[in-house]
Every structure is written in C-alpha cells, then in structure tokens.
Amino acid sequence: MGVGTRTVLLSALLQVLALTAAPAQQPAPLDWTGLYIGYHTGAALGLADVANPFGPSIFGDTVRTPGPLAGGQLGYNWQLGASALGVEADASWADMDGTNTCFARSGDYVSANCRAGVDALGTATARYGWILPFDRRTLFYGKAGLAFVHGDLKAKPNGGLGLSATGGSSTQVGWTVGGGVERAIASRWSLKAEYGFLGFDDEGLTAPGSRFQSAPPEGPLTSAAAARTHVSQDIHQFKLGMNYRLGGGPPAAAPVAPTHAARGTEIEAGVRYVHGWGQFHKDLGIPRRGVTSLASRLTYDNADTNGAEAFARIDTSFGLMTKGLIGGASGGGHMNDEDWAIDFPSALIPYSNTLSGVDNDIRYWIADIGYDVWRGRGYKIAPFIGYGEFRQDMAGLGCRQIANPFSDCGQPIPRSVVAIEEEDTWRALRLGTAAEMAVAPRLMFRGEAAYLPHVEFSGTDDHVLRALVSPESGDGVGVQLEATLSYAVTDALSLGVGGRYWSMWTTEGTVNFGGTGEIVPMRYAAEQAHLLVQGSYKFGGAR
Numbered sequence: 001m002g003v004g005t006r007t008v009l010l011s012a013l014l015q016v017l018a019l020t021a022a023p024a025q026q027p028a029p030l031d032w033t034g035l036y037i038g039y040h041t042g043a044a045l046g047l048a049d050v051a052n053p054f055g056p057s058i059f060g061d062t063v064r065t066p067g068p069l070a071g072g073q074l075g076y077n078w079q080l081g082a083s084a085l086g087v088e089a090d091a092s093w094a095d096m097d098g099t100n101t102c103f104a105r106s107g108d109y110v111s112a113n114c115r116a117g118v119d120a121l122g123t124a125t126a127r128y129g130w131i132l133p134f135d136r137r138t139l140f141y142g143k144a145g146l147a148f149v150h151g152d153l154k155a156k157p158n159g160g161l162g163l164s165a166t167g168g169s170s171t172q173v174g175w176t177v178g179g180g181v182e183r184a185i186a187s188r189w190s191l192k193a194e195y196g197f198l199g200f201d202d203e204g205l206t207a208p209g210s211r212f213q214s215a216p217p218e219g220p221l222t223s224a225a226a227a228r229t230h231v232s233q234d235i236h237q238f239k240l241g242m243n244y245r246l247g248g249g250p251p252a253a254a255p256v257a258p259t260h261a262a263r264g265t266e267i268e269a270g271v272r273y274v275h276g277w278g279q280f281h282k283d284l285g286i287p288r289r290g291v292t293s294l295a296s297r298l299t300y301d302n303a304d305t306n307g308a309e310a311f312a313r314i315d316t317s318f319g320l321m322t323k324g325l326i327g328g329a330s331g332g333g334h335m336n337d338e339d340w341a342i343d344f345p346s347a348l349i350p351y352s353n354t355l356s357g358v359d360n361d362i363r364y365w366i367a368d369i370g371y372d373v374w375r376g377r378g379y380k381i382a383p384f385i386g387y388g389e390f391r392q393d394m395a396g397l398g399c400r401q402i403a404n405p406f407s408d409c410g411q412p413i414p415r416s417v418v419a420i421e422e423e424d425t426w427r428a429l430r431l432g433t434a435a436e437m438a439v440a441p442r443l444m445f446r447g448e449a450a451y452l453p454h455v456e457f458s459g460t461d462d463h464v465l466r467a468l469v470s471p472e473s474g475d476g477v478g479v480q481l482e483a484t485l486s487y488a489v490t491d492a493l494s495l496g497v498g499g500r501y502w503s504m505w506t507t508e509g510t511v512n513f514g515g516t517g518e519i520v521p522m523r524y525a526a527e528q529a530h531l532l533v534q535g536s537y538k539f540g541g542a543r
Contacts, residue, residue: 040241107404159341292514474509
C-alpha cells in the first residue's frame with residue numbers, strides 16, 4: 001500500500017473519530033458569520049490531454065486519472081441578510097493514477113505509453129451563498145478562485161525498444177469554479193457537499209524519441225526524433241465534509257437532539273433505473289510503479305448501458321445502520337486492441353490497432369453496516385464499513401484494422417463473429433461515510449463517499465479466434481461516490497434523481513499468458529458512471 005493510499009485511509013479513519021466526538025444537537029437558526037475549520041473526503045477525476053506534435057492521433061492522448069482524496073478547509077463567512085460572502089482555502093491529499101496511449105500518429109510509428117498521477121491539490125476561493133429563508137440553516141453557494149495541483153506525467157515508447165522516458169513531476173497553478181450546499185445540523189456544526197472544477201493551462205512536455213518504419217511492411221525501424229509538445233489538465237472533484245464554526249456572533253440556543261429510540265427504527269426501500277457508461281482497460285507489461293514500455297493494451301469503452309437495481313436501508317432505534325443494493329445492466333460499445341513492435345514472419349509492425357464492437361453485461365451488489373453518529377429530523381451521518389462485488393462480461397465482435405493494414409484484421413472480420421471474450425470480477429472492501437440532509441421543505445440530499453482500501457481482481461481473457469485463454473488476477477484500490485436529490489411526495493413516498501461514479505484499479509497484477517505458466521505483469525482498471533432515477537418508500541421512524 002503506497003504513501004498516498006495510507007494517507008487517504010488514515011484521513012477516513014480520522015473522519016469517523018471526528019464524527020463520533022461531535023456534539024449531538026438539534027439544528028437551530030443561526031448567524032453564519034464567523035471563522036470555520038473543517039475536513040472532507042471524496043474523489044476526483046483528472047483528464048490530462050497530451051498534444052500530439054506529429055499531427056492527429058489514431059487513438060488515445062487523454063489520460064484519465066481517477067482516485068480518492070481527503071483533506072481540510074479553513075474559511076470565514078460574513079452574513080448579509082439572506083446572503084453570505086466568504087473566503088476559503090482547502091488542501092487535499094490524493095491518490096490518482098492512470099495510463100493511456102499517446103503520440104499514435106500512424107501504424108508506421110512506435111507510439112508511447114503515457115502515465116499520469118496526482119498526489120496533492122487545493123484551492124483558494126471567494127464564496128457567495130444564498131441562505132434559504134424558511135429556517136436559515138441551509139446555504140447554497142458558488143465559489144471561484146485559484147487552484148494548484150502536484151503530480152507527474154511521463155511518457156515512454158512502447159514495444160520494449162529500450163528507449164528513454166520523458167517527463168517528470170511538477171506543481172501547476174490554475175483556476176477553479178464550483179458550488180455546493182451546506183446545512184447547519186447544530187449551532188456550530190454544518191454538513192457540506194461540494195463539486196469543483198479545476199483547470200490548468202498548458203505545461204511543456206517532450207514526446208520521447210522513438211522508431212519509425214519508412215518502408216513498410218518489411219523495412220527496419222529507424223530513429224525518430226523527440227519533439228516538444230504540451231499537456232493540459234482538468235480535474236473534477238466531489239467532496240463530502242463537515243465544518244465547525246469557531247467565531248462570529250453567539251450561536252443560537254440548541255436543544256438536545258432526540259435519542260435514537262425517540263426516532264424509532266426506519267426502513268426505506270426502492271428501485272432505480274440506471275443509465276450508464278463504463279470503461280475497462282488493461283496494460284500488458286507495466287509494473288507497479290513508473291512508466292514502462294507496453295507490448296499490448298486492450299480498451300473496452302462501453303458507450304451506453306441500461307439497467308435497474310433495488311436498494312434498501314435500515315436505521316434502527318439503537319443507532320445501527322445497514323444498507324445495500326443489487327443491480328445489473330447491459331449495453332454495447334467498442335474495443336480497441338493495440339500492439340507494438342510485432343515481428344510477424346512477413347512483416348514488422350510498429351503499431352497495430354484493431355476496432356471491434358462490444359456486447360457488455362454488468363452485475364453488482366453492495367452491503368454496508370455502520371452507525372448513525374448523528375441522526376435527527378432532516379439529517380443523518382453514518383460512517384460505515386462494507387463489501388461489494390462488480391462483475392463484467394464483455395464480448396468483442398468482429399474487428400477491423402485502423403492503424404496498420406499489414407497487421408491483424410487487415411481484412412475485416414464481420415461483427416457476427418466473436419473475436420475476444422473478457423469475464424472479470426472485482427471484490428472490494430469499503431470504508432466511507434453516508435450522509436443526508438434536508439436542503440428545503442420535502443427536498444432531501446443524500447451522498448456517500450467510499451474509499452476501497454483493498455480490491456481483488458480476477459478475470460479471464462479468451463482470444464477466441466486464437467484459442468488463447470489467459471487467467472488474470474491482481475490487487476489494488478478504488479473509490480466509489482453516489483449522490484441523489486429526492487422529493488417527498490408524501491411522508492413515505494419519495495422520487496429522485498442522482499449520479500454515481502465508481503473506479504477501481506490494480507497496483508499489482510499479472511496474467512498467466514495462454515494458461516502456459518508464463519506470468520506477465522499487467523495493470524487492470526475499470527470505471528463506471530451512472531445516472532439514477534429512483535422511487536422509494538419509507539416505513540417507521542418519526543414523522
């Protein structure tokens with residue numbers, strides 16, 4: 001487990017302790033003016049766009065870097081009637097990582113593997129908020145200002161040619177814009193959920209020197225010079241957190257919160273329609289750390305999935321919380337199968353990229369158990385531990401060559417032929433926090449952020465046309481986010497919409513190539529993004 005991973009895990013544990021120590025008080029109207037300090041957990045997705053100095057690329061150039069984050073914030077608010085002005089600074093530790101192909105200018109050129117990572121980020125912003133008038137406990141706000149990020153981006157030619165990598169670590173300063181909602185749940189404590197976009201201008205990068213075939217398909221590989229280029233990066237982040245107000249006007253009196261027994265046992269169950277997108281890719285020949293030359297990469301990009309799931313949550317009268325969901329979806333997409341420096345009997349192929357259709361089926365379930373540290377009318381906060389499984393079955397249909405006509409599928413294979421099958425299972429331990437808060441009459445926000453400190457991956461790659469079956473395995477980490485906004489049609493019936501983001505990847509992985517005992521290092525990574533439309537019904541609890 002790396003330093004970044006340990007830092008995020010420690011922060012998640014500190015969050016549980018902070019919640020447990022917080023005073024349980026019923027919200028009361030208050031003055032938002034004052035100094036505050038707080039903490040947050042969540043996740044971020046970076047998109048590093050690498051410019052190709054050689055012209056348009058066949059594939060790649062955007063490196064996706066998902067990962068968990070945790071940190072703290074310090075700020076000050078001035079309340080002016082129904083408005084609040086403020087300033088805030090925050091900083092987060094992060095464990096974001098990703099790879100992709102870059103500089104794929106043609107099938108005659110050996111392109112590179114780019115790997116990006118982020119280990120710290122933060123913002124310094126001005127805030128403007130609107131305080132809802134019905135009880136003055138809910139603050140909707142926007143924010144904008146400066147941002148910084150520290151990370152690295154490196155590139156190395158593929159194909160095992162022994163060429164040098166380029167790039168390194170750096171700190172960039174950019175800008176940010178975002179917004180969120182903050183709900184006072186006690187005289188000095190508030191719960192917040194926030195989205196932020198961080199943008200960073202171009203940073204210099206050198207496309208490494210590589211090899212080029214000037215006389216295909218049998219000509220030798222000759223040197224291709226390095227070239228200056230640039231990379232730009234955007235980051236999307238979602239955070240759940242709490243603030244404690246240190247100063248300002250005297251807090252309003254707050255009665256003691258009702259006990260769990262007074263709230264009673266509450267059960268909520270429902271169903272969701274799930275519309276989503278997913279990606280799975282695997283890199284053959286990359287070790288745990290650094291950038292290494294690849295032999296092959298397969299990228300399954302599923303453009304569209306549709307499915308359903310059932311979910312439920314029980315909050316007992318003595319504070320125990322259990323929740324879970326089970327679901328599935330199916331859809332289609334496409335798959336790119338890349339290979340580098342292939343020495344065929346009649347040709348030397350610098351770069352090959354075949355495109356196939358994909359049939360995709362996913363199934364998943366999650367079960368969590370936690371404790372309602374804070375629970376009252378209109379709010380719940382529950383740290384939890386849980387377990388989840390995600391299974392994905394994909395079939396690559398047909399193929400056609402899009403890079404080098406002398407390589408595989410130079411003569412297209414029709415979509416009616418199954419070329420490759422991939423069956424994978426991800427098993428994960430979950431550690432996180434689930435929170436909900438009433439942001440307006442009958443309008444409830446629910447969010448959760450879960451860090452996956454231990455992920456196990458197992459899979460099977462079946463190259464059907466080559467009769468090559470390869471068992472796969474690995475261990476890693478991940479992150480899962482979910483947020484919904486629901487409206488209580490009645491005291492029991494609610495309708496809502498929301499979103500979800502899951503990402504898991506291996507830090508150590510292998511494949512038993514062809515089942516022959518030849519163990520080759522691999523990196524596996526999966527992402528899922530879902531739009532949720534739901535209905536739920538609540539039983540019991542205080543009304």
